[in-house]
Amino acid sequence: MKNKPNIHWKSISISMVFLILVMFSFAISFKEINKTNPTFAVEDGSNIIIPKPLSYKKGEGKFILKKDTPIYVKGNTEEETEEINKIAEFLKGKLKPSTGFDLNIIKGDNPPPGSIYLTTIGGAKDKGSEGYTIIITPENIKIIANKPEGLSRAVQTLRQLLPADIEKNTLVTNIEWSVPAATIDDKPEHAYRGLMIDVARHFFTVDEIKRQIDLAAQYKINRVHLHLSDDQGWRLEIKKWPDLTKIGGSTEVGGGPGGYYTQEEFKDIVKYAAERYVEIVPEFDMPGHSNAALASYGFLNEDGKKKPLYTGTNVGFSSFMTHDEKTYGFIEDVIKEVSEISPSKYIHIGGDEADSTKKEDYDYFVGRVSKIVEKYGKTAIGWDPIDTSPQINSSVILQNWKDSNAAAREKNMKMIISIAKKAYLDMKYDENTPYGLNWAGYIPVETAYKWDPTDYAPKELVLGIEAPLWTETIEDTKAMDYMIYPRLLGYAEIGWTPKNAREWIEYKSRLEKHGERMKNQGINYYNDSTIWRSKKK
Numbered sequence: 001m002k003n004k005p006n007i008h009w010k011s012i013s014i015s016m017v018f019l020i021l022v023m024f025s026f027a028i029s030f031k032e033i034n035k036t037n038p039t040f041a042v043e044d045g046s047n048i049i050i051p052k053p054l055s056y057k058k059g060e061g062k063f064i065l066k067k068d069t070p071i072y073v074k075g076n077t078e079e080e081t082e083e084i085n086k087i088a089e090f091l092k093g094k095l096k097p098s099t100g101f102d103l104n105i106i107k108g109d110n111p112p113p114g115s116i117y118l119t120t121i122g123g124a125k126d127k128g129s130e131g132y133t134i135i136i137t138p139e140n141i142k143i144i145a146n147k148p149e150g151l152s153r154a155v156q157t158l159r160q161l162l163p164a165d166i167e168k169n170t171l172v173t174n175i176e177w178s179v180p181a182a183t184i185d186d187k188p189e190h191a192y193r194g195l196m197i198d199v200a201r202h203f204f205t206v207d208e209i210k211r212q213i214d215l216a217a218q219y220k221i222n223r224v225h226l227h228l229s230d231d232q233g234w235r236l237e238i239k240k241w242p243d244l245t246k247i248g249g250s251t252e253v254g255g256g257p258g259g260y261y262t263q264e265e266f267k268d269i270v271k272y273a274a275e276r277y278v279e280i281v282p283e284f285d286m287p288g289h290s291n292a293a294l295a296s297y298g299f300l301n302e303d304g305k306k307k308p309l310y311t312g313t314n315v316g317f318s319s320f321m322t323h324d325e326k327t328y329g330f331i332e333d334v335i336k337e338v339s340e341i342s343p344s345k346y347i348h349i350g351g352d353e354a355d356s357t358k359k360e361d362y363d364y365f366v367g368r369v370s371k372i373v374e375k376y377g378k379t380a381i382g383w384d385p386i387d388t389s390p391q392i393n394s395s396v397i398l399q400n401w402k403d404s405n406a407a408a409r410e411k412n413m414k415m416i417i418s419i420a421k422k423a424y425l426d427m428k429y430d431e432n433t434p435y436g437l438n439w440a441g442y443i444p445v446e447t448a449y450k451w452d453p454t455d456y457a458p459k460e461l462v463l464g465i466e467a468p469l470w471t472e473t474i475e476d477t478k479a480m481d482y483m484i485y486p487r488l489l490g491y492a493e494i495g496w497t498p499k500n501a502r503e504w505i506e507y508k509s510r511l512e513k514h515g516e517r518m519k520n521q522g523i524n525y526y527n528d529s530t531i532w533r534s535k536k537k
């Protein structure tokens with residue numbers, strides 16, 4: 001009896017040694033296979049593309065991208081050809097670091113075999129401005145769209161059809177840069193597919209914002225909404241009122257140094273976004289969430305004195321004076337300057353949590369401000385309850401964050417759906433998430449994916465969806481990436497792909513494949529163990 005456990009241990013250790021040897025030889029042969037025959041190739045594009053395209057038909061064989069593959073570009077007019085040329089430059093730039101190829105771009109409509117061709121000639125009108133067709137054969141790749149914007153969306157699809165290594169920013173050798181043959185027909189379900197970044201609670205630099213725009217654009221996000229003012233900070237230079245940034249921009253949540261964008265920097269962000277066919281939507285939150293402005297200028301306050309700067313995270317304590325013409329003169333100056341540097345047709349005027357403004361004053365205020373926005377040729381967007389003001393009509397867009405849009409429905413107002421418990425990127429995934437809040441509940445990746453804007457509003461009133469990242473607890477890019485990714489891929493798909501074409505289990509298997517792509521791009525995504533089971537980052 002006493003000897004028995006000993007014998008047992010001996011056989012266990014022998015079999016352990018054997019097991020280790022087997023695993024070791026497996027690892028070696030796997031490495032060998034990888035060397036000669038890369039397993040990174042995309043076999044079937046329908047298993048990878050996010051957001052899922054409307055139609056994907058598998059073809060025979062594959063197209064192989066080589067160092068001498070030319071990119072041909074041709075539009076319906078010379079101007080359009082120039083625009084398409086820029087899209088080709090973008091594609092070339094994305095392919096260069098990993099392939100090392102310096103692809104040649106040629107203006108012309110006679111692409112030879114072996115080429116990639118981007119054109120609007122013969123583009124189908126029913127595809128709208130963002131739709132496209134990609135035809136991939138072993139001979140060539142042809143991308144046709146009604147508008148250059150559609151070609152730019154198609155280029156993002158094409159990136160995903162190349163091996164995941166394409167996203168590395170270092171040279172990859174010993175790999176075949178193949179694209180599986182297919183015909184893809186695609187167009188979006190919703191026109192507005194947005195990501196919001198709150199740069200007021202914590203400030204983020206121009207480069208940090210550009211990086212987020214570039215990353216989001218690959219999933220066909222087409223609006224980036226910048227929350228440019230709140231109690232804790234004013235982040236855009238207004239030439240007539242320089243103290244807004246000098247004083248109001250001088251700090252942030254927690255008392256850090258804050259910061260702001262000069263008008264030139266803002267224009268630079270707008271241009272960078274436009275190159276990716278992303279529109280920047282500027283927001284100034286009012287009449288509440290306005291302490292940074294009230295701290296910058298005494299004349300905006302009842303007692304004529306500047307309020308102290310605020311670096312906490314409470315909401316609902318500040319308000320503009322709603323019955324003082326000085327307030328409206330000031331707001332008009334802001335709207336005027338912004339409308340001159342912002343090409344978006346929208347200006348967001350906030351309107352949320354104005355807990356220190358009487359309801360009738362709020363109603364009057366948002367009505368007045370929306371008229372100012374209109375005067376400068378723009379359309380106002382506001383958070384609910386802006387729709388409940390009798391002075392607000394269907395010319396204003398509601399951004400719906402609570403489950404309350406009865407007034408908007410009544411008035412036939414268009415809506416951007418951002419329901420907090422589904423779409424808020426600052427909500428934690430679960431109790432272990434190191435950043436974020438949970439007042440609207442936890443939002444695991446599955447919850448973030450399994451909903452549709454039409455669950456909250458009639459389809460004809462849905463302009464689209466937006467996922468906001470509030471930054472009370474988000475101090476750097478690392479935290480920002482973690483909260484945005486991978487949930488944004490799901491929001492992008494909700495916005496792009498019709499409800500009846502989406503299914504969680506199928507989506508999850510596509511999402512799994514994007515882990516490697518996100519990693520290659522240096523995205524600090526939340527490595528959810530229910531999606532990336534055994535793989536360690």
Ligand code: TNX
Nearest residue numbers: 315352353383401426437470
């Ligand atoms: C509510 S949502 C807010 C923001 C906060 C956010 C935190 C909305 C329109 N207002 O001021 O940052 O909650 O999750």
